[in-house]
Amino acid sequence: MINFTERYSDFSKWLSAIGSDPTGGMTRLLYTDEWLAAQNGLKEKFQKAGFEAKFDEVGNLFGRVEGSKYPNETILSGSHIDTVVNGGNLDGQYGIEAAFLAIQYLKEKHGQPLRSMEVVSLAEEEGSRFPYVFWGSKNIVGIAKNADVMNIQDKKETKFVDAMRKAGFDFRDEKKPMRDDIKAFIEIHIEQGNVLEMEKKQIGVVNAIVGQRRYNIILKGQANHAGTTPMGYRKDTVYGFSKICYESINKAKAVGDPLVLTFGRVEPKPNTVNVVPGYTLFTMDCRHTDKAALVAFTTEIEEDMKRIAKELGLEIEIDRWMDEDPIPMDKKLVETFEAICKRDNYNYRVMHSGAGHDSQIFAPKVPTAMLFVPSIKGISHNPAEATKLEDLAEGIKVFAEAFYELAYKD
Amino acid sequence: MINFTERYSDFSKWLSAIGSDPTGGMTRLLYTDEWLAAQNGLKEKFQKAGFEAKFDEVGNLFGRVEGSKYPNETILSGSHIDTVVNGGNLDGQYGIEAAFLAIQYLKEKHGQPLRSMEVVSLAEEEGSRFPYVFWGSKNIVGIAKNADVMNIQDKKETKFVDAMRKAGFDFRDEKKPMRDDIKAFIEIHIEQGNVLEMEKKQIGVVNAIVGQRRYNIILKGQANHAGTTPMGYRKDTVYGFSKICYESINKAKAVGDPLVLTFGRVEPKPNTVNVVPGYTLFTMDCRHTDKAALVAFTTEIEEDMKRIAKELGLEIEIDRWMDEDPIPMDKKLVETFEAICKRDNYNYRVMHSGAGHDSQIFAPKVPTAMLFVPSIKGISHNPAEATKLEDLAEGIKVFAEAFYELAYKD
Numbered sequence: 001m002i003n004f005t006e007r008y009s010d011f012s013k014w015l016s017a018i019g020s021d022p023t024g025g026m027t028r029l030l031y032t033d034e035w036l037a038a039q040n041g042l043k044e045k046f047q048k049a050g051f052e053a054k055f056d057e058v059g060n061l062f063g064r065v066e067g068s069k070y071p072n073e074t075i076l077s078g079s080h081i082d083t084v085v086n087g088g089n090l091d092g093q094y095g096i097e098a099a100f101l102a103i104q105y106l107k108e109k110h111g112q113p114l115r116s117m118e119v120v121s122l123a124e125e126e127g128s129r130f131p132y133v134f135w136g137s138k139n140i141v142g143i144a145k146n147a148d149v150m151n152i153q154d155k156k157e158t159k160f161v162d163a164m165r166k167a168g169f170d171f172r173d174e175k176k177p178m179r180d181d182i183k184a185f186i187e188i189h190i191e192q193g194n195v196l197e198m199e200k201k202q203i204g205v206v207n208a209i210v211g212q213r214r215y216n217i218i219l220k221g222q223a224n225h226a227g228t229t230p231m232g233y234r235k236d237t238v239y240g241f242s243k244i245c246y247e248s249i250n251k252a253k254a255v256g257d258p259l260v261l262t263f264g265r266v267e268p269k270p271n272t273v274n275v276v277p278g279y280t281l282f283t284m285d286c287r288h289t290d291k292a293a294l295v296a297f298t299t300e301i302e303e304d305m306k307r308i309a310k311e312l313g314l315e316i317e318i319d320r321w322m323d324e325d326p327i328p329m330d331k332k333l334v335e336t337f338e339a340i341c342k343r344d345n346y347n348y349r350v351m352h353s354g355a356g357h358d359s360q361i362f363a364p365k366v367p368t369a370m371l372f373v374p375s376i377k378g379i380s381h382n383p384a385e386a387t388k389l390e391d392l393a394e395g396i397k398v399f400a401e402a403f404y405e406l407a408y409k410d
Numbered sequence: 411m412i413n414f415t416e417r418y419s420d421f422s423k424w425l426s427a428i429g430s431d432p433t434g435g436m437t438r439l440l441y442t443d444e445w446l447a448a449q450n451g452l453k454e455k456f457q458k459a460g461f462e463a464k465f466d467e468v469g470n471l472f473g474r475v476e477g478s479k480y481p482n483e484t485i486l487s488g489s490h491i492d493t494v495v496n497g498g499n500l501d502g503q504y505g506i507e508a509a510f511l512a513i514q515y516l517k518e519k520h521g522q523p524l525r526s527m528e529v530v531s532l533a534e535e536e537g538s539r540f541p542y543v544f545w546g547s548k549n550i551v552g553i554a555k556n557a558d559v560m561n562i563q564d565k566k567e568t569k570f571v572d573a574m575r576k577a578g579f580d581f582r583d584e585k586k587p588m589r590d591d592i593k594a595f596i597e598i599h600i601e602q603g604n605v606l607e608m609e610k611k612q613i614g615v616v617n618a619i620v621g622q623r624r625y626n627i628i629l630k631g632q633a634n635h636a637g638t639t640p641m642g643y644r645k646d647t648v649y650g651f652s653k654i655c656y657e658s659i660n661k662a663k664a665v666g667d668p669l670v671l672t673f674g675r676v677e678p679k680p681n682t683v684n685v686v687p688g689y690t691l692f693t694m695d696c697r698h699t700d701k702a703a704l705v706a707f708t709t710e711i712e713e714d715m716k717r718i719a720k721e722l723g724l725e726i727e728i729d730r731w732m733d734e735d736p737i738p739m740d741k742k743l744v745e746t747f748e749a750i751c752k753r754d755n756y757n758y759r760v761m762h763s764g765a766g767h768d769s770q771i772f773a774p775k776v777p778t779a780m781l782f783v784p785s786i787k788g789i790s791h792n793p794a795e796a797t798k799l800e801d802l803a804e805g806i807k808v809f810a811e812a813f814y815e816l817a818y819k820d
Contacts, residue, residue: 193638210637214683224788226672226695227620227764228603231663233788238673242655249649253641262636263648264683266676273624273674273693283683285636354637378634378643 004101004396005389011097015041016089025086025383026093029129029154031059031163038081042096042121049104051119057172058139058164059123063100065107067116067407073183075406076366077102077399078120080136080358084128088385090190094373094392096121098188102400106408113407115183125358130160137361142178146171178365184333184406185362188371188399190387192355194378202394203348204372205337209360210258210287210352211294211326217244217305220315223270223278237280238268240314245282247308248301258289258352259297289326289352327360333369340401346394371399414511414806415799421507425451426499435496435793436503439539439564441469441573448491452506452531459514461529467582468549468574469533473510475517477526477817483593485816486776487512487809488530490546490768494538498795500600504783504802506531508598512810516818523817525593535768539564539573547771552588556581588775594743594816595772598781598809600797602765604788612804613758614782615747619770620668620697620762621736623708627654627715630725633680633688647690648678650724655692657718658711668699668762669707699736699762737770743779750811756804781809 018038019028028034039061046053046063053063061081067073079095099119106113122136130152138144149160164170196204221235245263252261262285268277286301288294302318309316334350341348353359353370362368373395376386428448429438438444449471456463456473463473471491477483489505509529516523532546540562548554559570574580606614631645655673662671672695678687696711698704712728719726744760751758763769763780772778783805786796 191638192635193640194634194643195638195640198643212637222787224604225602225765225790226674227622227670227697227766228601228605228790229670229764229788230603230605230667231659231670232667233604233608236659236672238676239655239659242652242659242673245649245652246656249641249646249652257640257642260637260639260641262646262684262686263652264636264678264685264687265681266648266678267681268674268676271675271677273695274672275674276672277674285683287637354639355635356637377632378639380635380638 001397001400002105004393007101008097008393008396009389011101012089015093015097019083021086023086025385026083026089027085027087028081028083029085030082030124030135031167032129035082036167039121042081046100046119049100050107051103055169056139057170058135059167059169060136060140061121063119065103065113065117067114068112069114069410071116072181074116074118074181075184075186075403076118076120076182077186077403078122079187079189080122080125082124082126082128084126084381086383087381088383090385090387091192091380092125094190095188098396098399101396102403105400106403110404110408114410115407116181117403117407122358129154132160134358134361137358139172140178141361141365143361146174182366185359185366185368186333186370186399186402186406187357187359188373188395189357190380190385191372191375192378192380193375195351196349196372196374197376197378199349201347201349202374202391203341203346203398204351205334205341205348206353206370206372207329207334207350208289208352209327209329209357209363210289210354211291212285212287212322212324213294213298213320214322215284216319216321217282217284218317219280219309221278221313222276224276226274226276229276234276235278235313236276237314238277240309240312241266241280241282243308243312244305248304251301255297259293260287260354261285287354291325294326327363329359329363329369330367333367336405337369337371337402340398340405344398344401346398371395371402411807411810412515414803417511418507418803418806419799421511422499425503425507429493431496433496435795436493436499437495437497438491438493439495440492440534440545441577442539445492446577449531452491456510456529459510460517461513465579466549467580468545469577469579470546470550471531473513473529475513475523475527477524478522479524479820481526482591484526484528484591485594485596485813486528486530486592487596487813488532489597489599490532490535492534492536492538494536494791496793497791498793500795500797501602501790502535504600505598508806508809511806512813515810516813520814520818524820525817526591527813527817532768540570542570544768544771547768549582550588551771551775553771556584592776594740595769595776595778596743596780596809596812596816597767597769598783598805599767600790600795601782601785602788602790603785605761606759606782606784607786607788609759611757611759611784612801613751613756613808614761615744615751615758616763616780616782617739617744617760618699618762619737619739619767620699620764621701621704622695622697622732622734623704623730624732625694626729626731627692627694628727629690629719631688631723634686636684636686639686644686645688645723646686647724648687650719650722651676651690651692653718653722654715658714661711665707669703670697670764671695697764701735704736737773739769739773739779740777743777746815747779747781747812750808750815754808754811756808781805781812
């Protein structure tokens with residue numbers, strides 16, 4: 001099999017130029033000129049490679065190579081073309097590039113597949129322009145509702161609907177069922193974490209995408225003079241927060257992988273050196289691949305927080321504003337990916353994804369699985385997002401092997 | 411002795427009208443029109459009461475009743491006329507009102523004292539207009555240097571020197587020594603804490619003003635994705651902060667009064683729900699009445715913080731930007747105040763001041779002591795700053811008794 005280094009480099013150089021942000025990294029937001037230029041550019045590339053290329057109603061772009069024996073069984077693959085503001089050139093884009101290059105190579109080398117192969121450049125995943133995520137994949141599986149986005153707008157107060165129509169797209173007909181030819185969805189993505197790097201692995205075979213619960217928590221005590229209020233007369237919400245954070249993270253460490261717990265935002269009031277803080281808002285983000293374990297752990301922490309607040313004479317408000325179930329990947333596809341890695345002597349590991357991906361939208365509808373390649377220092381959503389060129393090329397190689405297994409074997 | 415309720419109410423109503431802020435509470439900043447109106451108004455009140463009234467060079471206002479036997483032995487008393495922005499009408503002002511009303515009453519009742527009695531309305535204590543504190547008292551004891559304020563300005567970029575001259579004042583002659591007739595400085599102030607209220611005491615006899623050390627501390631770790639970074643691979647600065655805060659405050663509680671420890675400001679970066687915070691700035695404020703104890707405790711906490719940071723793989727920067735020694739009050743004066751409280755059956759306690767006061771500037775130069783009256787809920791520097799009228803009146807009564815002991819007894 002070819003080494004994809006050169007083909008990837010050329011393709012990525014071309015695609016990364018569309019939406020390159022003068023303030024750093026890449027900014028390619030849904031339905032903007034940059035986004036449209038990228039999608040139209042990809043359409044041309046797909047056509048030049050001999051793929052049948054077309055947009056759906058909302059702007060997902062498909063490039064198809066028809067199967068000879070089972071044309072109505074499609075192996076679909078891709079990722080999202082949109083980015084966060086000042087993001088990198090791998091998150092999303094790499095999955096489209098890899099799917100295209102793999103299909104192109106297989107077509108050149110082995111001719112027409114038995115099953116149809118499709119690359120999809122999904123319209124949107126990040127939610128970085130409008131407050132709505134997975135617009136692309138949700139439309140494909142038929143769970144995006146026109147009503148969800150009818151009244152939303154971006155920071156410049158451009159309406160979603162106006163931006164969509166200006167880009168030349170419109171709502172899909174909600175009465176139409178989801179297409180029934182998709183036999184599998186496979187996606188390759190950068191890890192966006194540092195597990196593969198720390199463990200010196202080249203490939204991650206994803207067996208599940210975590211569920212997550214997110215909270216805003218407010219502690220109310222009493223603001224007091226830092227000099228004149230003895231320790232015993234204080235209702236110090238930063239002390240309350242520190243006890244909650246310290247004890248909860250210790251518990252999370254004891255439970256261990258795949259549980260993660262983060263207190264990412266802390267905002268005391270008045271937030272000044274010489275006042276005992278009478279009010280603190282903080283966030284908690286908890287993730288796990290097993291729903292029962294996620295619920296059990298967060299329930300325990302919620303009870304702990306209430307008990308600690310009571311002990312310290314503080315009021316507490318706990319708002320769980322996100323509650324998403326974990327999504328397992330298809331077992332058979334995971335086994336296929338693993339068998340390839342073993343056969344070809346890749347240094348790989350089976351792992352979960354701690355971040356959300358388009359695959360989680362497809363997984364409840366069609367057999368779905370993912371591959372990861374390492375992220376240098378785990379950095380993502382940042383101009384410094386990077387993966388060794390060698391790792392990117394090897395990822396595409398494994399991905400092409402997977403496509404071959406799924407589309408060329410009877 | 412008279413009940414001061416009515417005299418205090420009338421006087422305070424008049425004085426509180428000068429600098430009453432339409433946005434809430436009182437705002438009377440150094441050398442502003444409101445400040446000058448208050449000082450000029452007080453000068454008239456002092457003169458009407460038969461006191462010899464005069465400003466010094468920088469704008470401290472004195473009202474003097476000459477002693478018959480020891481005219482060159484002065485019992486000086488007062489507090490500051492300036493306020494914080496949107497402050498209350500007790501912090502500072504009450505000490506001037508009480509001294510004036512006490513002297514006025516004693517003069518009416520007992521005639522000329524043996525020693526001279528003086529009330530002083532100090533120009534400035536709060537540092538709320540210009541970045542300089544205790545301008546009034548520091549000029550009286552001769553430790554304010556003209557050079558200290560030569561280049562400072564307020565938020566509107568008005569120079570200190572220009573504001574001072576516009577108000578009709580100028581620098582004192584630095585070659586002149588401090589006046590040598592002050593035999594004692596006594597000050598009455600609201601507690602600005604909740605100790606007297608919680609312990610149902612009417613009067614606090616202050617035996618020391620705390621020393622304080624203030625710090626800015628920065629923890630540096632690594633910003634990571636909250637979903638994709640296992641607990642074991644994190645360098646989480648909010649967790650580091652929480653361990654430091656939790657363990658340090660537990661230690662402070664174990665040490666107990668008069669030690670206080672506050673983590674008032676916490677600022678993680680990027681301060682968002684789904685990123686492990688790679689950077690956290692926080693403050694620490696520690697106070698104690700005993701210098702050795704303050705140094706020993708903060709040294710221990712500094713070592714703890716370094717150890718915790720090292721354990722967690724974090725970098726730490728510890729910046730101690732304030733280091734003020736505790737100031738003991740004059741033992742004999744404290745005994746005099748206590749004896750009066752005992753004799754007159756006041757429900758009092760000896761206590762320290764956790765906040766700074768003009769008395770700490772006088773104390774190293776002349777025998778100095780303070781009285782406190784309770785603050786409702788400990789609130790101060792706030793329009794809600796309040797003390798029961800009864801407690802304010804009783805405070806003036808005790809203060810007048812103290813003046814009598816010091817100025818009328820041979």
